[in-house]
Structures are given as C-alpha cells and as structure tokens.
Amino acid sequence: MENVPEFKATVEISRKWDGNEVAEEIVNKIKNKNLNPKFILLFTTIHYKNEFEKILTGIKNGFQNSLLIGSTIAGFITSEGCFTRGVTALSVDYPNMEISVGIGRNTKKNPEKAALDCTAMIKDQKKQETWKNKLLLDIISATTVPQMFGKRTSVFIGNLPTAVLAKMLEVSTRRFQLGAGNIEIILDKLVENFKDRYIFGIGANDNNKFVSNYQFYNGNVEKNSVICLSISTDKKLFFNENIGGLKPTGKTLRITDKKLDGLLITKINDRPANDEFFNIMGWDKDTINENTLFRKILYYPFVYKENGALHPEIFGLFLGKSIACGNLMRGDDAEIYSSSGKNILESFRNLLPEKADLSIILSCSMILETLGREIYKIKKTLDEHSTCYLLIFSGPEHFYNPENNVFMNRVISNQVISFI
Amino acid sequence: MLHIVGDGIRMDDPIAKVLDDLLKLEDILACMVARQNMISVMPSDGTDSFKPEIHQTWDIIHRAMEDVFKVIREYSQAGLTEMEFRLQDYEALFYVFPDTENALVAIIPALANKGLLEVEMENARREILQVME
Numbered sequence: 001m002e003n004v005p006e007f008k009a010t011v012e013i014s015r016k017w018d019g020n021e022v023a024e025e026i027v028n029k030i031k032n033k034n035l036n037p038k039f040i041l042l043f044t045t046i047h048y049k050n051e052f053e054k055i056l057t058g059i060k061n062g063f064q065n066s067l068l069i070g071s072t073i074a075g076f077i078t079s080e081g082c083f084t085r086g087v088t089a090l091s092v093d094y095p096n097m098e099i100s101v102g103i104g105r106n107t108k109k110n111p112e113k114a115a116l117d118c119t120a121m122i123k124d125q126k127k128q129e130t131w132k133n134k135l136l137l138d139i140i141s142a143t144t145v146p147q148m149f150g151k152r153t154s155v156f157i158g159n160l161p162t163a164v165l166a167k168m169l170e171v172s173t174r175r176f177q178l179g180a181g182n183i184e185i186i187l188d189k190l191v192e193n194f195k196d197r198y199i200f201g202i203g204a205n206d207n208n209k210f211v212s213n214y215q216f217y218n219g220n221v222e223k224n225s226v227i228c229l230s231i232s233t234d235k236k237l238f239f240n241e242n243i244g245g246l247k248p249t250g251k252t253l254r255i256t257d258k259k260l261d262g263l264l265i266t267k268i269n270d271r272p273a274n275d276e277f278f279n280i281m282g283w284d285k286d287t288i289n290e291n292t293l294f295r296k297i298l299y300y301p302f303v304y305k306e307n308g309a310l311h312p313e314i315f316g317l318f319l320g321k322s323i324a325c326g327n328l329m330r331g332d333d334a335e336i337y338s339s340s341g342k343n344i345l346e347s348f349r350n351l352l353p354e355k356a357d358l359s360i361i362l363s364c365s366m367i368l369e370t371l372g373r374e375i376y377k378i379k380k381t382l383d384e385h386s387t388c389y390l391l392i393f394s395g396p397e398h399f400y401n402p403e404n405n406v407f408m409n410r411v412i413s414n415q416v417i418s419f420i
Numbered sequence: 421m422l423h424i425v426g427d428g429i430r431m432d433d434p435i436a437k438v439l440d441d442l443l444k445l446e447d448i449l450a451c452m453v454a455r456q457n458m459i460s461v462m463p464s465d466g467t468d469s470f471k472p473e474i475h476q477t478w479d480i481i482h483r484a485m486e487d488v489f490k491v492i493r494e495y496s497q498a499g500l501t502e503m504e505f506r507l508q509d510y511e512a513l514f515y516v517f518p519d520t521e522n523a524l525v526a527i528i529p530a531l532a533n534k535g536l537l538e539v540e541m542e543n544a545r546r547e548i549l550q551v552m553e
C-alpha cells in the first residue's frame with residue numbers, strides 16, 4: 001500500500017508585545033507541533049510596526065529553510081480567539097507540494113512593472129510542476145490616504161477644478177506612493193500570466209485608518225509591494241466566495257464620467273458625483289469630514305455586476321465634486337446595498353467545506369468594523385467545521401477562479417481556499 | 421500592587437496588567453474595572469497612565485459613569501451586558517461582568533474605529549473573567 005504523506009498545518013498566535021518574545025513564542029509553538037514548514041504566512045496588526053525586524057529575524061532564525069512571507073492586517077480569527085492586536089503564523093509542511101515566490105516593488109508608482117517583476121521571479125523558479133492543483137496566494141499593499149496640499153486627507157471639499165484634483169491624486173500616488181493601491185492593474189498582469197490556477201489574495205492594510213501598511217518577504221520589511229506564493233500540490237483545492245450578506249435597497253445610480261482609469265468618479269447620473277451621491281443618500285454635506293466619513297459610508301456600499309459576479313465597493317475619498325473608492329470602478333450601473341449584522345453572520349454559514357486539512361479565509365476589514373465583538377459568532381461558526389483555519393481581516397480581497405474565468409477585487413466580501 | 425475592592429476582596433495584579441495592555445492601544449484613552457461609587461481596579465499607574473487628553477474631561481465623565489452604574493446595578497441580574505454613552509468628544513463603553521454590578525469601562529474618542537476596539541475590549545473582559553474565577 002502506497003504511503004500517503006501527511007499534510008501538516010498549524011496556526012499559532014502571539015499576544016506578546018516585544019518582538020523577540022513574539023518570535024520565540026511562535027517558533028516554539030510551531031516546533032512543538034513537529035513541523036518543518038515549507039512556508040510560513042505571517043500576519044501582524046499595525047501595533048508591531050516597531051518590532052517587525054525582531055519578529056522576522058527571530059522566526060527566520062528558527063526556520064532557516066522555510067519561506068516566510070506576510071503583511072500587516074486589521075485582525076484575525078483562529079481557534080484560539082478573535083484579535084485586532086497580535087501576531088499569527090500559518091505554517092504548512094507537506095512533501096507533495098512545490099512552491100515558488102516572487103516580489104515586485106513600488107506598486108503605487110509603477111504597478112505594471114511590479115506585477116511583471118514578481119511574475120518573472122516566480123517563473124524563473126518554477127520547474128515543471130509535478131502536481132496538478134495550483135494556487136497563487138498574493139499580498140498587495142492596499143490603498144492609503146493620499147497627500148493633498150501637504151496634508152494627508154480623505155475629504156477635500158473645495159472649488160478646485162476636477163482636473164487639478166485628479167492630477168494631485170495622481171502625483172500623490174505615483175510620486176509619494178500615498179494613494180490608490182492599483183491592485184486591479186497588478187491583478188490584470190497576474191491573471192494574464194497565471195490563468196491555469198486559482199489566484200487568491202488580499203490588500204495588506206492597517207487598523208482601518210489606511211495610513212500605512214507593510215509586507216514581509218523572507219526576513220525583510222517591505223512597503224508598496226506585491227508578494228506572490230505559487231503552490232502546486234496533489235491536495236484538492238476547494239474555493240468559495242460571497243458578498244458579506246449584503247442586500248439591495250433599490251437605490252440605483254449610473255456612473256457617467258470617470259477619470260484616472262476609473263479611480264475617480266466625476267459624474268453620477270450626469271451630475272457632479274459628490275452632489276448626486278449626497279442627493280441619492282439624502283445626507284447633509286456638512287456632516288461629512290475626514291473624522292465622520294468612515295462611520296457614515298461603511299453601512300452603504302454600492303454594488304455593480306462584473307463578469308457576472310457582484311462587486312461591492314464603498315466610497316472612501318471625497319475630492320471636490322468627485323469621489324473615489326480606492327479601487328478602480330470597472331462597472332457603471334450600480335445599486336446601493338445595505339448590510340446588517342445578522343446577514344453578515346449568515347454569510348459565513350455555508351462558506352467553508354465540511355471537512356478540510358486547512359482553510360484560509362479572507363474577509364473584508366469593514367466586516368470586522370461593522371461587527372465588532374460579535375465576530376466571536378463568526379468564530380463559533382468556523383469552529384463547527386472540521387478544519388484547521390485562519391481567517392484574516394484585511395482588504396480589499398480578490399480572487400481569480402480558473403473554472404469560470406471570473407476575476408474580482410472588491411470589499412465587504414468573504415472568500416476561502418481549502419486544502420482537502 | 422494590590423487593589424482593594426469595596427467588599428474586601430483583594431484582587432491581584434493580573435487584572436491591572438490586562439488594563440495596562442488595553443491602554444497600550446492608541447484609542448483607549450482610559451480604562452478600569454468599576455462599579456457604582458467605586459473603581460475596583462485601575463491600571464498599574466492609576467489615572468497617570470490615562471492618555472493626557474482625557475484628564476481635562478475626566479471628572480465629568482466619571483460623574484456620568486456613576487449614573488450609568490445605577491442602571492447597571494438595576495438590570496445586571498436581568499441580563500444587561502453592555503452600556504455606552506457619548507459625552508463631548510468621547511464615548512464611554514461599559515462591558516458588564518455577568519451576574520455582578522462590575523463592568524470593564526473604557527473611554528475612547530467619539531469617532532474612533534469602534535469595531536476593532538470592541539474586539540480587544542471583549543478579549544480584556546474574557547481575561548478578567550478568567551482571573552476572577
């Protein structure tokens with residue numbers, strides 16, 4: 001009888017504050033499970049930004065032959081609990097798995113080059129892939145609040161022409177690398193080059209303040225980068241996704257003019273976008289400033305259809321008469337949807353397979369903000385499944401499904417990849 | 421350092437340490453375990469460890485807390501688990517310990533990203549409950 005190799009995976013956490021202690025705790029926990037990891041995915045909340053180097057060095061010293069990649073995120077759920085402050089590491093040890101890794105830098109300045117650099121690195125390492133089930137896990141630096149007139153702000157109400165504001169947004173993004181994540185542009189290239197596999201990833205962010213985010217690549221701390229882990233394996237892969245319990249309200253709108261490849265929406269229903277959005281929502285413009293914006297818009301995503309799937313977005317940037325989401329708008333006919341805690345919780349009910357060796361769930365950090373401590377109810381649902389799991393709250397979240405050629409980068413959604 | 425609770429039970433550092441951890445979060449301006457007319461447990465450095473911006477408003481917030489604790493005292497046995505109020509630029513969150521009149525209290529900026537803070541408040545509440553058992 002053929003020896004079936006054992007798939008070993010473990011998800012460990014640390015709640016220590018000191019980087020050396022975090023690394024020591026995580027290394028010891030992984031070693032206690034008798035794993036010699038092929039790769040380690042490391043995620044930390046932004047509270048550890050002065051400890052990254054200690055954490056990465058410590059873990060790398062503990063597992064010198066293991067690939068180590070990761071990023072900052074808003075929060076996570078494991079079997080040990082729910083956390084918006086801490087460090088988590090997912091390790092996989094399985095002989096019937098080949099991996100290769102790539103990185104591209106300056107994603108905000110030159111997203112196409114970043115994607116192609118990353119792709120080239122992976123293709124250079126890939127020999128003939130033995131196994132037929134393939135996956136590309138990716139982490140891309142997400143949108144950050146841009147710099148306008150020397151100040152970082154997401155609300156700039158003024159009388160400057162749209163063309164001037166659009167140029168300032170472009171300069172902030174391309175020169176200072178503060179602004180749009182350009183994730184769609186990167187994903188376009190990844191999908192073009194890796195059409196034979198699932199693509200599954202997140203925008204790395206912080207604690208929903210969108211000030212800064214970091215990525216980790218083999219012991220180094222990076223910013224504004226795309227990191228991809230290519231996996232081929234004999235383990236079956238299960239993929240599922242949904243929009244996080246959103247329901248339509250009947251309030252529709254048509255985007256009639258866009259700039260910067262769809263990043264900036266200048267007209268809705270042939271009227272200035274800002275004015276028309278407030279009109280549709282029935283809001284007083286004086287109530288919106290950079291402190292109140294997040295609390296207002298969070299519960300009113302708008303959704304459009306893309307490649308036959310639903311694509312939610314939320315407006316996060318008000319610039320003069322224009323508005324922006326942080327991601328590129330690739331659809332024009334949209335509807336305002338609403339979210340409720342009950343519907344969001346329900347969306348996790350049938351997300352995972354009944355049984356798996358490992359499930360990685362990516363969920364939007366807006367869901368975390370909406371539910372607050374009720375995310376313990378998500379944990380209860382996940383615990384009912386027979387699987388080692390890690391749920392990451394970050395965003396935006398994106399996937400490419402080779403079975404139906406659907407590719408999506410969006411917010412307020414959930415997606416899972418499981419190794420069966 | 422030992423903290424005396426009104427009914428004479430001495431509570432150890434572990435709870436103060438939980439509060440110290442919570443205070444390390446940028447948007448937690450102040451936190452304590454309290455009940456009506458009494459702050460049961462403070463962080464290790466007491467009010468000195470509260471963020472400076474809260475000191476000006478602390479007195480009035482503290483007085484408002486007392487009125488909230490009247491409600492908690494009335495309804496905690498009926499299953500009241502959470503209260504909150506907003507005063508000026510701040511919110512006070514109360515997470516009640518089951519079947520007691522004590523609550524974990526935190527003061528945060530009124531427009532903070534509350535969802536993420538709630539998760540760590542809940543974790544602090546669970547840790548404190550474990551210490552109390």
